Amino acid sequence: MPYQIGNVYHGFRLVEDKKINELHSQGLIFMHEKSGAQLFYVGNKDDNKVFSISFRTPPADSTGVPHIIEHSVLCGSRKFPLKEPFVELVKGSLNTFLNAMTFPDKTMYPVASRNDKDFRNLMDVYLDAVFYPNIYQSPETLMQEGWHYEIEAPEAELTYKGVVYNEMKGAFSSADAILEQKILKTLFPDTTYGHESGGDPEFIPQLTQEQFLDFHRTYYHPSNSYIYLYGDMDLLDTLKFFDEAYLNSFTRIPVETAIPLQAPFSKTVRAEYDYPVSLTEKTVDKTFFSMNFVVGQATNPETILAFQVLEHMLLESPAAPLRKALIEAGIGKDVFGNFQEGMRQPVLTIAVSGSNPEKEDAFVKVVYQTLQQLTTAGIDKKLIEASINLLEFRLREANYGTNPKGLIYNINCMESWLYGESPFLQLEYEPVLAKIKTALTERYFESIIEQCLMDNTHRALVILKPHPGMTDQIDSQVREELAAYKATLSAAEIDVLVRQTQDLKRRQEAPDSPENLATIPLLDRADIKKEAEKIVLDVRREEETTILFSPLFTNKIAYLSFYFDAAVIPEEQIPYMYLLSDMLGKISTEKYTYSDLANEVNIHSGGMGYDAAAYSEGTTDTVYYPKFIVSVKALVEKLPTVMELLQQILTGSDYHDTKRLQEIVAETKENWSQSLFRLGRNIVATRTLAYFSPVGRYNEQAMLTFYQFLVDIEKNFTTRKQEIADNLAAVAKKLFVKANLLVGLTADEEHYPAFQTAFAGLAGSLGSESMPKQDYKLAFLDCNEGLMTPGKVQYVAKAANFRNRGYSYHGSMRVLETMLRYDYFWTKIRVQGGAYGGFANFYRNGNMVFGSYRDPNLVESLQVFDQTADYLRGLQCDEREMTKYIIGTMSKIDTPLTPPMKGERAASSYIRKITQQDIQKERDEILATGIEDIHALADLVGTAMRENYFCVLGNEDKIRQNETVFRKIIPVFE
């Protein structure tokens, strides 16, 4: 039925109704008259429906109150009085997205589902949570989710515990996270953006119960809310539900949440901060410099898009002039940029890592001189074209992986909506894009640089310097403060804290009552489709090469994956193969300098990527297929040009420009140093598998072992440069031959002939020799290791291979993953242990891993893993509970995939020799899982844990304190 502007539908007055061509959608804005809630509906045929409710939540301090509220409202509410309804939904709904996010000035509660009944349930639980949380009745919520004093016995040590407290300790274990926080603190001394909305561990314990409740009372009202709906749904019926079940009970109130603008500075502000490194670490090459600019306002969509392009152009592309200038001047090892959105006043950051304090003046000078030069001489038009094309490709492709499209549009539209402007502004990108394209002929970006960077005094130079032993210093300071506080307490007061600690633990361990659990609506097993999604695969032959073709609608884009058999690479050259994946596309070729090459690639394609990995066959981890993978996406009409570029890269790259080689080695190593801690979970999982699993050992070479290789070749580059270059050339020559190639293609059937023609050109240019295959005998790594870092928390993993012990893979293991992650580990490792989470993975090849992340504990978590078998033996679960876990497992398996993801899945199944029947069998087993199947896994888990393979990455002090549990402890950083 047609909607009329000004008419009221279930209490919602229609304010605007407009077609959004860019999204093939209809956009409707409503105002709920009684409560003052605003609602934006993006209507179209997409069945992956999205709902979210957001609130403007600007913090006035760094206690993390918005973040703690975000966690806490999901801990039980009026209609759903459970300990954690959120967890119940993760366990047992068909959601395709379910989360909550705290931003610097807003909090979002989004859900997505393709099932109508499920979608309604999710909305109901989320609305009840935000408007009627149980936080007013249960002070334990702040204690558990935020912070509390923990003390086991009167004579024991007093400590701080809490989920957000630990989460943020983990978050601030990486230097780049610390830098980002310090930048905002420096640029916005007088507004909400100067505070840490996530919470700074130093300030979190200052939050009181009263402040906590006040924050909710003030901001969680419909008058301060932004409701968003997306996709194919019965809108009227949904509006009726919102009105009757929730909004009608509220009366519009004024909510003062306007976000003031920070008054600009009169001159550049300089600020210097410390970040922690290990006591044993060197401090050379560990300083960060950043120049930061507050650039305009988010409500101008042109600002947002133009700065996304500018940031890429100046700092991301290998052709980026500012990146090149800073590297060539030897300011640091790596250059990075960031354009921070999601704030009323967005920020552009130009940063260098791996530098030294004496380079400060040089850094500032190179930044301004380069910007100055760009405005006078003009920016290379090819570079501008390349960066604009990349943005345009991404906008039109709208491929957000497993994230629902509607969610990304939601985040985008908040850029203007939250600040009182139309939510349409950021979605209608065509006029803005057209304007930005004038940059191809006019001084567009040059004048932005002049106005927003050169002539803009709202800027800050923020420096971050390494401070050895700072983590331990802070820790002992906190310990002293707590001891001093304890000394002021009377015996009676200490008893109260001890009792509180015990009560909280008891509460956390007590299961929800069946009546309370039953309040969460649950689907039936019958709501899940029985058939596994078909693998879309048509195996063809072209140019004597196997083509794994997935004919799918891709909107004129061809997604290509070239799988080169890497079994031709001898063991000693494997590290160079991984290095090659970081080099290709960034070094010059016969025809192009590396800058020109990067521009050509970005002008003609949507990006090219290089990677290497080994795929294990079927149900074994001893037979595996290592591949070097080149992925490309491009419009079909561009395929001939793209294949030519690819040919240049694969067969014409110049590995002997050692100056360039050295730059990339330094930058890659620096990049790893910065991200290693964040990858902690993957590092420990792969490391543990490398103690006993052949495929695990192979794949570990891409992780910590590769980082160690980078450290070594960077240090000894001068003496080893010839050898490095020769090895890279040799690896490329062995890999890129036709006989090694398997191609994955995802595109429309009608575009296949275009691929055929373009591919013939590439195939003809590859080497024609056939290379001998290696029979790897990789020695397992020595277990068990403690990997020491200056980080504040641990990543703990314990792994084994169950096939080696006579067990075989079964679908019920997937159900067990869900049960452990959201029940046993959730309670023991997250709620009680204070870690961010725990996980369990069982793989078809027989490997299994249990792990924890951002964990304040170490041996306690290993004990939890060891006790899993006993827990499983005693586990009671009724039919409803089992159904819940099965639905939750299925929602993960049935996550909607984009066409290129379907193509990748088809190719990987082909390589692994996994058939449609195998996938169907796993699905049947999951659907039929009963409690007896879970009990049957207890012995397997017990046996696996007794193998005792584990690895921990984390705080050096903590690892030293537990030295005796390891065979080896090693510092990760030099």
Ligand SMILES: [Zn+2]
């Ligand atoms: Zn959190």
